[in-house]
Amino acid sequence: MNLFADIRALVIDSLNALVADGFLPEGLDFANVAVEPPRDAAHGDMATNAAMVLAKPAKMKPRDIAEKLAETLAGDDRVSSADVAGPGFLNLRLAPVIWQSVLGAVLEGGLDYGRSDMGANKRVNVEYVSANPTGPLHVGHTRGAVFGDALASLLAYAGYDVTREYYINDGGAQVDVLARSAYLRYLEAHGRTVEFPDGTYPADYLVPVGEALKEKFGDQYVDQPEEAWLETFRTFSTDKMMTLIREDLALLGIEMDVFYSEKSLYGTGRIEAALKELEDKGLIYRGVLEPPKGKKPDDWEPREQTLFKSTDHGDDVDRAVMKSDGAWTYFAPDIAYHYDKVSRGFDELIDIFGADHGGYVKRMKAAVSALSGGKVPLDIKLCQLVKLFKDGAEFKMSKRAGTFVTLRDVVDAVGPDVTRFMLLTRKNDQGFDFDLDKALEQSKDNPVFYVQYANARICSTLRKAAEEGVKTDMDVLKAADLGLITHAAQLAVAKKLAEWPRQVEIAARTNEPHRIAFFLYDLASDLHGLYHLGKSEKGLRFLNDSGETATHANLALAKSVSIVISAGLAILGVKPAEEMR
Known part of the structure; x- marks a missing residue:
């Protein structure tokens, strides 16, 4: 059930009826007609812009359209009133039975209430993390x-x-730097005193790698030239680092479907094949790029290179794919990697990059556009920096990592659920100050606590009801008389639940999961408000003295909130709390 979609369908049907009656001209495009919550809840339950967007193509006054549409909509049993506001906005109020039916839909659908078929099973590749395999995740x-x-x-x-x-x-x-750093730890494991030159990785996480190298190879590579051990140590160390990264991801409950190696692109003809695809489209040529904008680097000199004509696909400048000495640029394997994604038949691609990759967005989008003939969209999301604070001061580096705070440090401090929820309370392109103390604070100002407490409060109420002999199984709650849910505060909760399917689709359409966290906070707020109101109005208490029939209706409402909170938290990768300790 998606009530907003249902009412929009009603609006579209009404508009078609006005066309059939000759009031509106034929051929109007209704694609931009929307039904959404009004900015001010006092104005109604839903609002539609239909008259505003159709006035110009219909060559009519928007208010005239709105008044006629209001008259048509008012004849539907679901609509209790339709009022024209301002130049032509139309505010709708729905009959209470509609909001009561939302609760029934939640109870019947369970965790699938709000699940959408909007994606139509299109294949989407989401690439994320993709950190260099040179150490633990930060x-x-x-x-x-x-x-x-x-x-x-x-x-x-x-x-x-x-x-x-x-x-x-x-x-x-x-x-290669990783391999050299691991070699120094290997020598250290053999009792040698070593120094780490600038540019190597001196942190403690490579100590066990050095010991593992000693155990596997003994003293075979001690005092040997680099060419004797570099390839072996590179492969060995990379595998160890990827094991460490997988363990880090597991701490957050993250499992990847595919790990794709950049190294697999080299010497296999895949880079050449991707560039040949671009060449066949007339997008590869030999040329000289202009110097970087601003101050010209002292070491810059014009060199003929192999270039990708990315400006044909929206980039600001063309990009080098092969250096003047015949070596690939870093962009070339990335083109090949995305060509592989396109070749695997994905309908959409999404890349999650760090904030330092902002200059990479246009060139990568240009490459995918060229490789797919514009058929496969690429959305690149940049995640801004996170600053950690503890005890009022910025959280310092990890001793084990050496120069940064690790994922493990954060999870050890606040746990995986708090980590995940807190990092999703800001849009990805906004900087985030993560206060570790506030993340564990039990107050309304802590969104993860506030949402979890709402669910725990409901679970506690259901347990107490069962202890008092009140039946709370789903069959009983589904059969509750929801017609007893009539108070404005109760209906406000039902109205918020009705927004859930719409919020899912908006968040998915915009690739913005933070919208889910925001919605859950608002829903929790409505639930807490209703709970506290029950202290003065006994009939609103989830467990009340009005009889078992009223109690079952109120518990059905509470259970509906718990279901949607649980579904939303599952999307965020957070386990719903059944009790607070």
Whole structure:
């Protein structure tokens, strides 16, 4: 049940009736006709812009359309009133039975209430985290991991066929640095005193890697030249780091469907095949790029390179794919990787990048547009930085990591559920100050506590009801007399529940899972408000003295809220609390 979609369908049917009656001209496009909550709840339950968007193409005054549409809508049993406001907005009030029926739909649908077929089973690839395999995940990766995983779950809930993917950046110079750093720990494991030059990784997390190398190879590579051990140590260390990263992700309950190795693109003809695809479209040429904008670097000189004509697909400048010395640029394997995604038949691609990749957006979108002939859209979401605070001061680096706070540090401090929910209370492109103390605070100002407490409060009430001999099984609650739900505060909760399917579709359409967290907070607020109102109005108490019939109706309302909170938290990857400790 999607009540907003149902009422929009009613509006469209009414408009078609006005066309059939000759009041409106034929051929009008109703695509932009919307039905949504009014900005001010005092104006009604729903509002439609139909008259405003149709006035110009119909060559009519919007108020004239609105008044006629209001007259038509008022004849439907679901609509108790239709009032024209301002130049032509139409505010609707629905009959109480409609809101009561929402509760029945929630109880009947369970966790599937709000699930959508909007995605039509389209195949979507969501690539996220994709950190260099050179160490444990840090707090910046944590935000991208949580955002990407919640987005994948949201899209699956909205009817998409989702693949979660991690791109292992194991083909660049950074893994050579990893191998050299691991070699120093290997020597250290043999009792040697070592120094870590600038640019290597001196943190403690490579100590066990060095010991594992000693156990596997003994002293075979001690004092040997780099060419003797580099490839072996690179592969060994990368595998160890990916094991560490998988363990980090598991702490947050994240499981990838695909781990794709950048290294697999080299020497296999895949990069060449992707560039050949672009060349066949006339998009690869030899040329010289202009110097970078602003101050020209001292070492810059014009060099002929192999370029991708990305400006044909919306980029600001063309991009180099091969250097003048014949080596690939870092952009070339990324083109090949996305060509592989397109070739795998995905209908849509989503990349989750860190804030430092902002300059990469246009070129990557241009590449995918060119490779897919504009048929496969690529959405790139940038996750801004996270600053951690504890005891009023910025949280310092991890001793184990050396230069950054790790994902494990954050999870150890507040737990996986709090970590996930808190990082989803801001839009991804906004910076986030994560106060570890406030994240554990039990107050309305802590959104994760406030939402979890609402669910725990409902679960506690249901347990107490059972202890008092009141039946609380789902069959009984489904059979409750929902016609007893008539108080404005109760109907406000039902109205909020009615918004859930709409919020799911909006969040999925915009790739914005933070909307789910916001909705849950608002729903929890309505529930808490109703609960406190019951202290003065006994008839609103979930367990009250008005008789078992009224109690069952109130418990049905409470259970409906718990169902939607549980469904929303599942999308965010958070376990609903049944009790607070």
